[in-house]
Amino acid sequence: MAQPMETFICVDFGMTGSVTHWRNNRSNPSWSFGREKVPTKLAYDSNGALLAWGQCDDIPYDNVKECFKSYIAEFAFPEFPGAPTSKQVLFRWVQDYLTALCKQTAIDIDAQNDSWRNGHITWNFTVPGSWSAHTMVADFRRLAEDAVFSCFVTRNLIQVHTHLTEGEASALCLLNLGTVARDHRFAVGDIVISCDIGGATTDIAISIVSGAGKLSPCPQLQDHPVGLMSVDKNFWELARQTLRNAGFGEQAGGLAWEMTAQTGFLLTRAAFPRTEDVDRVKIKLPARCSIDDWPIKQSQRYANMATVKNKHLSIPRDMFESLFEDLVQKIEAGIDEAINTLSKIDRAPTVIGFCGGGSKTVYLLDRLRRRYRDTPTIIDHNQLPFSPQLATVKGSCLACDKTQLQEFVQNIRFSIMTKEGLKVRTAEENKETPSFYMTPAWVVTFACSSHSSKTKKHSIFAVPANVADVGSKTNDLAGKKLFAVTKQWDAQAQVPILKKWVVEVDLRNERGGVLSWNRKYDILIKIIGVWEIVVEVRSQQDGEVIPCKVVQAESSSGMDNH
Incomplete structure:
Protein backbone atom coordinates (compact mmCIF):
# COMPACT_ATOMS: atom_id res chain seq x y z
CA MET A 1 0.00 0.00 0.00
CA ALA A 2 1.92 3.04 -1.26
CA GLN A 3 1.87 6.17 0.82
CA PRO A 4 0.45 9.25 -0.93
CA MET A 5 3.02 11.92 -1.73
CA GLU A 6 3.11 14.58 0.99
CA THR A 7 5.30 17.69 0.96
CA PHE A 8 5.78 20.02 3.93
CA ILE A 9 7.24 23.51 3.53
CA CYS A 10 8.15 25.82 6.43
CA VAL A 11 8.57 29.54 5.76
CA ASP A 12 10.18 32.19 7.95
CA PHE A 13 9.28 35.60 6.51
CA GLY A 14 11.71 37.93 8.26
CA MET A 15 12.29 41.67 8.16
CA THR A 16 15.82 41.51 6.78
CA GLY A 17 15.89 37.96 5.46
CA SER A 18 13.54 35.07 4.70
CA VAL A 19 14.07 31.33 4.33
CA THR A 20 12.19 28.15 3.46
CA HIS A 21 12.88 24.51 4.34
CA TRP A 22 11.00 21.52 2.97
CA ARG A 23 10.77 17.75 2.97
CA ASN A 24 8.52 15.05 1.57
CA ASN A 25 7.82 11.41 2.38
CA ARG A 26 9.43 10.06 -0.78
CA SER A 27 12.61 11.45 -2.32
CA ASN A 28 13.49 13.98 0.38
CA PRO A 29 12.38 12.67 3.81
CA SER A 30 14.84 14.89 5.70
CA TRP A 31 14.48 18.66 5.87
CA SER A 32 16.48 20.57 3.28
CA PHE A 33 18.81 22.95 5.09
CA GLY A 34 20.86 24.06 2.12
CA ARG A 35 19.78 27.67 1.65
CA GLU A 36 20.63 30.60 3.88
CA LYS A 37 18.25 33.51 4.28
CA VAL A 38 17.35 35.50 1.19
CA PRO A 39 17.27 39.29 1.76
CA THR A 40 13.72 40.57 2.22
CA LYS A 41 14.07 43.21 -0.47
CA LEU A 42 12.22 44.27 -3.60
CA ALA A 43 13.15 46.65 -6.39
CA TYR A 44 10.67 48.51 -8.62
CA ASP A 45 11.24 50.74 -11.62
CA SER A 46 9.84 54.25 -11.93
CA ASN A 47 6.56 52.85 -13.30
CA GLY A 48 6.06 50.48 -10.37
CA ALA A 49 7.04 47.30 -12.23
CA LEU A 50 8.94 44.71 -10.21
CA LEU A 51 12.61 44.62 -11.20
CA ALA A 52 14.07 42.16 -8.72
CA TRP A 53 13.61 40.49 -5.37
CA GLY A 54 16.08 39.21 -2.78
CA GLN A 55 19.52 40.31 -3.98
CA CYS A 56 19.17 43.93 -5.10
CA ASP A 57 22.76 45.13 -4.61
CA ASP A 58 23.23 46.31 -8.21
CA ILE A 59 20.04 48.39 -8.27
CA PRO A 60 19.97 52.09 -7.27
CA TYR A 61 19.09 52.41 -3.62
CA ASP A 62 16.09 54.66 -4.29
CA ASN A 63 14.41 51.81 -6.20
CA VAL A 64 14.77 49.28 -3.37
CA LYS A 65 12.07 48.50 -0.80
CA GLU A 66 13.14 46.78 2.41
CA CYS A 67 12.19 46.38 6.08
CA PHE A 68 8.53 46.42 5.02
CA LYS A 69 7.58 43.64 7.43
CA SER A 70 8.05 46.15 10.26
CA TYR A 71 5.10 48.17 8.93
CA ILE A 72 2.52 45.37 9.01
CA ALA A 73 1.60 46.14 12.62
CA GLU A 74 1.60 49.90 12.07
CA PHE A 75 -1.72 51.70 12.02
CA ALA A 76 -0.12 54.91 10.75
CA PHE A 77 2.96 54.74 8.55
CA PRO A 78 5.97 56.81 9.70
CA GLU A 79 7.60 59.14 7.24
CA PHE A 80 10.82 57.19 6.87
CA PRO A 81 12.39 57.09 3.41
CA GLY A 82 10.88 54.21 1.51
CA ALA A 83 7.97 53.65 3.91
CA PRO A 84 4.70 52.54 2.26
CA THR A 85 2.19 55.30 1.70
CA SER A 86 -0.83 53.09 2.43
CA LYS A 87 -1.84 49.62 3.56
CA GLN A 88 -2.61 48.71 -0.06
CA VAL A 89 0.96 49.56 -1.09
CA LEU A 90 2.34 47.58 1.85
CA PHE A 91 0.21 44.55 1.02
CA ARG A 92 1.41 44.64 -2.58
CA TRP A 93 5.04 44.58 -1.42
CA VAL A 94 4.41 41.70 0.96
CA GLN A 95 2.54 39.67 -1.64
CA ASP A 96 5.11 40.38 -4.36
CA TYR A 97 7.89 39.16 -2.10
CA LEU A 98 6.03 36.10 -0.81
CA THR A 99 5.04 35.15 -4.35
CA ALA A 100 8.65 35.34 -5.52
CA LEU A 101 9.86 33.36 -2.50
CA CYS A 102 7.23 30.64 -2.93
CA LYS A 103 7.86 30.33 -6.68
CA GLN A 104 11.59 29.96 -6.12
CA THR A 105 10.95 27.34 -3.45
CA ALA A 106 8.68 25.43 -5.84
CA ILE A 107 11.39 25.54 -8.52
CA ASP A 108 13.95 24.20 -6.04
CA ILE A 109 11.65 21.32 -5.08
CA ASP A 110 10.93 20.60 -8.77
CA ALA A 111 14.65 19.95 -9.22
CA GLN A 112 14.43 17.15 -6.65
CA ASN A 113 11.06 15.63 -7.48
CA ASP A 114 8.84 16.93 -10.26
CA SER A 115 5.84 14.84 -9.17
CA TRP A 116 5.38 16.54 -5.79
CA ARG A 117 2.86 19.04 -7.19
CA ASN A 118 0.33 16.20 -7.61
CA GLY A 119 0.35 15.28 -3.92
CA HIS A 120 -0.71 16.87 -0.66
CA ILE A 121 1.23 20.06 0.13
CA THR A 122 1.31 21.92 3.44
CA TRP A 123 2.85 25.39 3.79
CA ASN A 124 3.64 26.52 7.36
CA PHE A 125 4.27 30.25 7.87
CA THR A 126 5.37 31.50 11.30
CA VAL A 127 4.07 34.87 12.51
CA PRO A 128 5.10 37.30 15.26
CA GLY A 129 3.21 36.80 18.50
CA SER A 130 2.38 40.51 18.51
CA TRP A 131 0.10 40.03 15.51
CA SER A 132 -2.35 37.74 17.28
CA ALA A 133 -4.29 40.53 19.02
CA HIS A 134 -5.17 42.26 15.75
CA THR A 135 -6.26 41.38 12.24
CA MET A 136 -2.68 41.07 11.04
CA VAL A 137 -2.61 37.26 11.02
CA ALA A 138 -5.79 37.08 8.93
CA ASP A 139 -4.42 39.66 6.48
CA PHE A 140 -1.06 37.90 6.29
CA ARG A 141 -2.64 34.50 5.78
CA ARG A 142 -4.67 35.83 2.85
CA LEU A 143 -1.51 37.26 1.28
CA ALA A 144 0.37 34.00 1.91
CA GLU A 145 -2.45 31.92 0.38
CA ASP A 146 -2.53 34.12 -2.73
CA ALA A 147 1.25 33.79 -3.06
CA VAL A 148 1.20 30.01 -2.64
CA PHE A 149 -1.79 29.36 -4.91
CA SER A 150 -0.19 31.40 -7.70
CA CYS A 151 2.48 28.67 -7.97
CA PHE A 152 0.03 25.85 -8.77
CA VAL A 153 -2.59 24.97 -11.35
CA THR A 154 -4.91 23.38 -8.77
CA ARG A 155 -5.20 24.16 -5.08
CA ASN A 156 -7.54 21.50 -3.65
CA LEU A 157 -4.64 19.52 -2.08
CA ILE A 158 -2.85 22.57 -0.66
CA GLN A 159 -3.07 23.82 2.92
CA VAL A 160 -1.61 27.06 4.32
CA HIS A 161 -1.08 27.41 8.08
CA THR A 162 -0.18 30.54 10.08
CA HIS A 163 -0.89 29.35 13.63
CA LEU A 164 2.67 28.95 14.97
CA THR A 165 4.30 32.04 16.47
CA GLU A 166 7.98 32.82 16.05
CA GLY A 167 8.49 32.63 19.82
CA GLU A 168 6.94 29.15 20.07
CA ALA A 169 9.01 27.92 17.13
CA SER A 170 12.18 29.33 18.67
CA ALA A 171 11.49 27.64 22.01
CA LEU A 172 11.20 24.27 20.27
CA CYS A 173 14.46 24.90 18.46
CA LEU A 174 16.39 26.01 21.55
CA LEU A 175 15.40 23.00 23.63
CA ASN A 176 15.55 20.35 20.92
CA LEU A 177 18.58 21.43 18.91
CA GLY A 178 20.67 23.54 21.30
CA THR A 179 23.81 21.89 22.65
CA VAL A 180 22.73 22.64 26.23
CA ALA A 181 19.84 20.22 25.74
CA ARG A 182 22.26 17.31 25.30
CA ASP A 183 23.29 17.39 28.94
CA HIS A 184 20.43 19.21 30.64
CA ARG A 185 17.49 17.23 31.99
CA PHE A 186 14.07 18.83 32.25
CA ALA A 187 11.16 17.85 34.42
CA VAL A 188 7.56 18.00 33.34
CA GLY A 189 6.34 21.40 34.49
CA ASP A 190 9.62 23.24 33.93
CA ILE A 191 9.08 26.66 32.37
CA VAL A 192 10.88 28.15 29.38
CA ILE A 193 10.91 31.80 28.33
CA SER A 194 12.05 32.10 24.71
CA CYS A 195 13.12 35.43 23.27
CA ASP A 196 13.43 35.59 19.48
CA ILE A 197 15.08 38.93 18.71
CA GLY A 198 14.33 39.75 15.10
CA GLY A 199 14.47 42.82 12.95
CA ALA A 200 10.88 44.01 13.22
CA THR A 201 9.81 42.42 16.51
CA THR A 202 11.09 40.50 19.50
CA ASP A 203 8.85 37.51 20.09
CA ILE A 204 8.72 36.44 23.74
CA ALA A 205 6.82 33.28 24.65
CA ILE A 206 6.26 31.25 27.81
CA SER A 207 6.17 27.48 27.34
CA ILE A 208 5.81 24.60 29.79
CA VAL A 209 7.58 21.27 29.43
CA SER A 210 4.67 18.85 29.05
CA GLY A 211 6.52 15.67 28.16
CA ALA A 212 9.53 14.20 26.41
CA GLY A 213 10.47 16.68 23.71
CA LYS A 214 7.13 18.48 24.10
CA LEU A 215 6.32 22.09 24.96
CA SER A 216 2.88 23.52 25.64
CA PRO A 217 2.55 27.26 24.92
CA CYS A 218 1.02 29.60 27.48
CA PRO A 219 -1.29 32.51 26.61
CA GLN A 220 0.33 35.39 24.77
CA LEU A 221 1.84 38.25 26.75
CA GLN A 222 0.50 41.79 26.52
CA ASP A 223 3.90 43.44 26.01
CA HIS A 224 5.37 43.01 22.52
CA PRO A 225 8.90 44.44 22.30
CA VAL A 226 10.40 45.89 19.16
CA GLY A 227 13.31 44.36 17.28
CA LEU A 228 16.63 45.68 16.01
CA MET A 229 14.70 48.13 13.86
CA SER A 230 14.50 50.25 17.02
CA VAL A 231 18.28 50.77 16.97
CA ASP A 232 18.19 51.45 13.23
CA LYS A 233 15.51 54.11 13.60
CA ASN A 234 17.38 55.82 16.41
CA PHE A 235 20.55 55.82 14.32
CA TRP A 236 18.63 57.14 11.31
CA GLU A 237 17.25 60.05 13.31
CA LEU A 238 20.72 60.90 14.66
CA ALA A 239 22.37 60.65 11.23
CA ARG A 240 19.58 62.64 9.55
CA GLN A 241 19.83 65.49 12.06
CA THR A 242 23.63 65.57 11.80
CA LEU A 243 23.55 65.64 8.00
CA ARG A 244 20.92 68.36 8.06
CA ASN A 245 23.17 70.42 10.29
CA ALA A 246 25.96 69.75 7.82
CA GLY A 247 23.88 71.35 5.05
CA PHE A 248 22.29 68.42 3.21
CA GLY A 249 18.73 69.65 3.67
CA GLU A 250 16.07 67.38 2.16
CA GLN A 251 18.66 64.81 1.10
CA ALA A 252 19.62 64.13 4.71
CA GLY A 253 16.82 61.63 5.37
CA GLY A 254 17.59 59.49 2.33
CA LEU A 255 21.33 59.53 2.95
CA ALA A 256 20.82 58.59 6.59
CA TRP A 257 18.51 55.70 5.66
CA GLU A 258 21.08 54.48 3.14
CA MET A 259 23.71 54.48 5.89
CA THR A 260 21.38 52.43 8.07
CA ALA A 261 21.36 49.63 5.49
CA GLN A 262 25.10 49.69 4.81
CA THR A 263 27.44 46.98 6.02
CA GLY A 264 29.51 49.44 8.05
CA PHE A 265 26.67 50.34 10.39
CA LEU A 266 25.30 46.78 10.60
CA LEU A 267 28.69 45.35 11.60
CA THR A 268 29.26 48.11 14.14
CA ARG A 269 25.80 47.59 15.62
CA ALA A 270 26.45 43.87 16.03
CA ALA A 271 29.97 44.13 17.47
CA PHE A 272 29.66 47.27 19.61
CA PRO A 273 30.73 46.28 23.13
CA ARG A 274 29.75 48.21 26.21
CA THR A 275 33.39 48.41 27.29
CA GLU A 276 34.73 49.54 23.92
CA ASP A 277 38.05 51.33 24.39
CA VAL A 278 37.40 54.18 21.94
CA ASP A 279 35.95 57.62 22.43
CA ARG A 280 33.96 57.78 19.20
CA VAL A 281 32.27 55.36 16.82
CA LYS A 282 32.75 56.05 13.11
CA ILE A 283 30.32 55.06 10.34
CA LYS A 284 31.28 55.64 6.71
CA LEU A 285 29.09 58.03 4.70
CA PRO A 286 27.51 56.92 1.39
CA ALA A 287 29.76 57.38 -1.63
CA ARG A 288 27.42 60.03 -3.08
CA CYS A 289 27.72 62.12 0.09
CA SER A 290 30.17 64.88 -0.92
CA ILE A 291 31.40 66.48 2.27
CA ASP A 292 34.67 66.32 4.12
CA ASP A 293 34.24 67.70 7.62
CA TRP A 294 31.50 69.30 9.70
CA PRO A 295 31.86 71.49 11.61
CA ILE A 296 34.89 72.93 9.85
CA LYS A 297 36.17 74.51 13.04
CA GLN A 298 36.44 72.02 15.87
CA SER A 299 35.82 73.20 19.41
CA GLN A 300 34.97 71.75 22.81
CA ARG A 301 31.26 72.38 22.26
CA TYR A 302 31.22 69.60 19.65
CA ALA A 303 32.98 67.03 21.86
CA ASN A 304 29.67 65.46 22.88
CA MET A 305 27.97 65.78 19.49
CA ALA A 306 27.88 63.68 16.35
CA THR A 307 30.05 65.24 13.65
CA VAL A 308 31.30 64.51 10.13
CA LYS A 309 35.02 63.90 9.75
CA ASN A 310 37.01 62.30 6.92
CA LYS A 311 33.82 61.14 5.16
CA HIS A 312 32.61 59.36 8.29
CA LEU A 313 29.84 60.08 10.77
CA SER A 314 31.68 60.37 14.09
CA ILE A 315 29.52 59.61 17.14
CA PRO A 316 30.52 59.79 20.82
CA ARG A 317 30.65 56.30 22.30
CA ASP A 318 28.04 56.98 24.99
CA MET A 319 25.73 58.52 22.38
CA PHE A 320 26.02 55.42 20.18
CA GLU A 321 25.37 53.25 23.23
CA SER A 322 22.17 55.18 23.91
CA LEU A 323 20.81 54.05 20.53
CA PHE A 324 20.27 50.60 22.09
CA GLU A 325 18.41 51.80 25.17
CA ASP A 326 14.87 51.63 23.77
CA LEU A 327 15.46 48.08 22.53
CA VAL A 328 17.03 46.88 25.78
CA GLN A 329 14.36 48.42 27.99
CA LYS A 330 11.47 47.04 25.94
CA ILE A 331 12.91 43.53 25.78
CA GLU A 332 13.56 43.64 29.53
CA ALA A 333 9.98 44.84 30.05
CA GLY A 334 8.68 41.90 28.00
CA ILE A 335 10.76 39.33 29.89
CA ASP A 336 9.89 40.97 33.21
CA GLU A 337 6.19 40.70 32.33
CA ALA A 338 6.68 36.99 31.70
CA ILE A 339 8.50 36.54 35.02
CA ASN A 340 5.88 38.56 36.91
CA THR A 341 3.11 36.51 35.31
CA LEU A 342 4.78 33.35 36.58
CA SER A 343 5.41 34.78 40.05
CA LYS A 344 1.66 35.20 40.55
CA ILE A 345 1.38 31.42 40.57
CA ASP A 346 4.60 30.97 42.57
CA ARG A 347 6.61 29.84 39.56
CA ALA A 348 9.85 31.01 37.98
CA PRO A 349 11.51 30.28 34.64
CA THR A 350 13.87 27.32 34.45
CA VAL A 351 15.32 28.48 31.14
CA ILE A 352 15.58 31.79 29.31
CA GLY A 353 16.67 31.34 25.71
CA PHE A 354 17.78 34.00 23.22
CA CYS A 355 17.87 33.49 19.46
CA GLY A 356 17.16 35.34 16.24
CA GLY A 357 19.60 37.58 14.41
CA GLY A 358 19.53 40.12 17.24
CA SER A 359 20.85 37.60 19.75
CA LYS A 360 24.32 38.02 18.24
CA THR A 361 24.33 41.73 19.12
CA VAL A 362 27.11 41.85 21.71
CA TYR A 363 25.92 44.86 23.69
CA LEU A 364 22.31 43.69 23.88
CA LEU A 365 23.12 40.14 24.94
CA ASP A 366 25.60 41.38 27.55
CA ARG A 367 22.90 43.55 29.15
CA LEU A 368 20.32 40.75 29.12
CA ARG A 369 22.70 38.14 30.50
CA ARG A 370 23.64 40.37 33.42
CA ARG A 371 20.05 41.26 34.21
CA TYR A 372 18.82 37.64 34.24
CA ARG A 373 21.98 35.98 35.57
CA ASP A 374 20.04 34.32 38.42
CA THR A 375 18.03 32.18 35.98
CA PRO A 376 19.22 28.53 36.28
CA THR A 377 19.88 28.13 32.55
CA ILE A 378 20.45 30.75 29.86
CA ILE A 379 20.73 29.65 26.24
CA ASP A 380 22.01 31.92 23.48
CA HIS A 381 23.45 31.67 19.99
CA ASN A 382 26.65 30.13 21.36
CA GLN A 383 24.68 26.96 22.17
CA LEU A 384 23.20 26.65 18.68
CA PRO A 385 25.10 24.62 16.04
CA PHE A 386 23.79 26.92 13.29
CA SER A 387 23.03 30.60 12.72
CA PRO A 388 20.51 31.88 15.30
CA GLN A 389 18.65 33.52 12.42
CA LEU A 390 17.52 30.03 11.41
CA ALA A 391 16.06 29.15 14.82
CA THR A 392 12.51 30.06 13.82
CA VAL A 393 12.38 28.00 10.62
CA LYS A 394 14.08 25.03 12.28
CA GLY A 395 11.61 25.24 15.16
CA SER A 396 8.79 25.36 12.63
CA CYS A 397 10.18 22.18 11.04
CA LEU A 398 10.22 20.51 14.47
CA ALA A 399 6.62 21.55 15.11
CA CYS A 400 5.61 20.14 11.73
CA ASP A 401 7.40 16.87 12.49
CA LYS A 402 5.66 16.57 15.85
CA THR A 403 2.25 17.17 14.27
CA GLN A 404 2.90 14.54 11.60
CA LEU A 405 4.23 12.10 14.19
CA GLN A 406 1.16 12.53 16.38
CA GLU A 407 -1.12 11.87 13.41
CA PHE A 408 1.02 8.84 12.56
CA VAL A 409 0.75 7.21 16.01
CA GLN A 410 -3.00 7.86 16.06
CA ASN A 411 -3.44 5.96 12.80
CA ILE A 412 -0.93 3.15 13.37
CA ARG A 413 -0.66 0.31 15.87
CA PHE A 414 2.36 -1.91 16.49
CA SER A 415 2.12 -5.65 16.90
CA ILE A 416 4.42 -8.57 17.65
CA MET A 417 4.04 -12.19 16.57
CA THR A 418 3.85 -14.71 19.42
CA LYS A 419 2.86 -18.36 19.76
CA GLU A 420 -0.53 -17.23 21.03
CA GLY A 421 -1.18 -14.87 18.17
CA LEU A 422 -0.66 -11.24 17.28
CA LYS A 423 -0.18 -8.95 20.28
CA VAL A 424 -1.21 -5.40 19.44
CA ARG A 425 -0.16 -2.24 21.27
CA THR A 426 -0.92 1.45 21.00
CA ALA A 427 1.98 3.89 21.19
CA GLU A 428 2.10 5.74 24.51
CA GLU A 429 3.78 8.98 25.48
CA ASN A 430 7.33 8.55 26.69
CA LYS A 431 7.35 8.96 30.48
CA GLU A 432 11.12 9.19 30.83
CA THR A 433 12.68 12.38 32.17
CA PRO A 434 12.77 14.57 29.05
CA SER A 435 16.22 15.62 27.88
CA PHE A 436 14.72 17.24 24.76
CA TYR A 437 17.76 16.32 22.71
CA MET A 438 16.39 13.85 20.16
CA THR A 439 14.07 12.40 22.81
Missing part, protein backbone atom coordinates in the same frame (compact mmCIF):
# COMPACT_ATOMS: atom_id res chain seq x y z
CA PRO A 440 11.39 10.07 21.35
CA ALA A 441 7.97 11.31 22.42
CA TRP A 442 6.21 7.98 21.77
CA VAL A 443 7.07 4.42 22.76
CA VAL A 444 5.54 0.94 22.41
CA THR A 445 6.45 -1.81 24.90
CA PHE A 446 6.16 -5.57 24.36
CA ALA A 447 6.76 -8.03 27.22
CA CYS A 448 8.66 -11.08 25.93
CA SER A 449 10.45 -14.16 27.20
CA SER A 450 12.75 -16.82 25.81
CA HIS A 451 14.54 -20.00 26.86
CA SER A 452 17.25 -19.44 24.27
CA SER A 453 20.84 -18.99 25.37
CA LYS A 454 21.91 -17.41 22.10
CA THR A 455 19.74 -15.09 20.04
CA LYS A 456 16.03 -14.68 19.57
CA LYS A 457 14.30 -13.05 16.62
CA HIS A 458 11.00 -11.18 16.94
CA SER A 459 8.83 -9.91 14.09
CA ILE A 460 7.33 -6.48 14.70
CA PHE A 461 4.51 -5.24 12.46
CA ALA A 462 2.88 -1.88 11.86
CA VAL A 463 -0.83 -2.22 11.08
CA PRO A 464 -3.69 0.27 10.64
CA ALA A 465 -5.36 1.47 13.82
CA ASN A 466 -8.76 -0.01 12.99
CA VAL A 467 -7.29 -3.47 12.42
CA ALA A 468 -5.27 -3.23 15.60
CA ASP A 469 -8.28 -2.16 17.59
CA VAL A 470 -10.10 -5.29 16.45
CA GLY A 471 -7.12 -7.49 17.10
CA SER A 472 -6.51 -6.09 20.56
CA LYS A 473 -10.02 -7.07 21.64
CA THR A 474 -10.06 -10.60 20.22
CA ASN A 475 -10.12 -13.72 22.33
CA ASP A 476 -7.54 -16.49 21.99
CA LEU A 477 -9.36 -18.21 19.10
CA ALA A 478 -9.75 -14.98 17.15
CA GLY A 479 -6.13 -14.15 17.88
CA LYS A 480 -5.03 -17.44 16.34
CA LYS A 481 -7.09 -16.72 13.21
CA LEU A 482 -5.51 -13.27 12.98
CA PHE A 483 -2.12 -14.92 13.33
CA ALA A 484 -2.93 -17.35 10.52
CA VAL A 485 -3.98 -14.79 7.94
CA THR A 486 -1.02 -12.61 8.86
CA LYS A 487 1.42 -15.44 8.19
CA GLN A 488 -0.10 -16.04 4.76
CA TRP A 489 0.11 -12.40 3.64
CA ASP A 490 -1.40 -12.49 0.18
CA ALA A 491 -4.02 -10.56 -1.78
CA GLN A 492 -6.76 -12.07 0.41
CA ALA A 493 -5.02 -11.22 3.67
CA GLN A 494 -7.37 -9.63 6.17
CA VAL A 495 -4.59 -7.86 8.09
CA PRO A 496 -2.81 -5.28 5.93
CA ILE A 497 0.74 -5.08 7.27
CA LEU A 498 2.17 -1.66 6.50
CA LYS A 499 5.73 -2.37 7.59
CA LYS A 500 7.71 -5.18 9.18
CA TRP A 501 10.86 -5.18 11.29
CA VAL A 502 12.78 -8.23 12.50
CA VAL A 503 14.56 -7.60 15.80
CA GLU A 504 17.35 -9.92 16.90
CA VAL A 505 17.91 -10.01 20.67
CA ASP A 506 21.29 -11.23 21.92
CA LEU A 507 20.68 -13.37 25.02
CA ARG A 508 24.33 -14.17 25.71
CA ASN A 509 26.34 -12.45 28.39
CA GLU A 510 29.86 -11.17 27.81
CA ARG A 511 31.34 -14.64 28.53
CA GLY A 512 28.91 -16.39 26.23
CA GLY A 513 26.93 -18.04 29.01
CA VAL A 514 23.20 -18.08 29.64
CA LEU A 515 21.81 -15.03 31.41
CA SER A 516 18.89 -17.00 32.82
CA TRP A 517 16.90 -20.13 31.87
CA ASN A 518 13.73 -18.15 31.21
CA ARG A 519 14.87 -14.71 30.23
CA LYS A 520 12.08 -12.12 30.54
CA TYR A 521 12.58 -8.80 28.87
CA ASP A 522 10.77 -5.84 27.36
CA ILE A 523 11.18 -4.73 23.76
CA LEU A 524 10.80 -0.95 23.55
CA ILE A 525 9.92 0.48 20.16
CA LYS A 526 10.84 4.18 20.33
CA ILE A 527 9.15 6.12 17.56
CA ILE A 528 11.42 8.97 16.49
CA GLY A 529 9.67 9.81 13.23
CA VAL A 530 7.13 8.64 10.70
CA TRP A 531 8.23 5.03 9.98
CA GLU A 532 11.42 5.65 11.95
CA ILE A 533 12.02 3.60 15.09
CA VAL A 534 14.79 2.86 17.54
CA VAL A 535 14.63 -0.51 19.31
CA GLU A 536 15.83 -1.08 22.86
CA VAL A 537 15.60 -4.27 24.94
CA ARG A 538 15.67 -4.25 28.75
CA SER A 539 15.61 -6.98 31.34
CA GLN A 540 12.37 -7.08 33.34
CA GLN A 541 14.35 -8.13 36.39
CA ASP A 542 16.91 -5.36 36.75
CA GLY A 543 16.33 -3.00 33.82
CA GLU A 544 19.67 -3.97 32.28
CA VAL A 545 19.98 -3.12 28.58
CA ILE A 546 20.26 -6.26 26.46
CA PRO A 547 22.05 -6.02 23.08
CA CYS A 548 19.79 -6.09 20.04
CA LYS A 549 19.67 -5.02 16.42
CA VAL A 550 17.17 -4.68 13.60
CA VAL A 551 18.21 -7.25 11.01
CA GLN A 552 15.38 -6.73 8.55
CA ALA A 553 12.98 -3.91 7.73
CA GLU A 554 10.42 -4.02 4.92
CA SER A 555 7.53 -1.88 3.76
CA SER A 556 4.37 -3.50 2.47
CA SER A 557 5.55 -3.25 -1.13
CA GLY A 558 8.53 -5.47 -0.32
CA MET A 559 6.83 -7.88 2.12
CA ASP A 560 7.76 -11.53 1.80
CA ASN A 561 4.99 -14.00 0.94
CA HIS A 562 5.36 -16.13 4.07
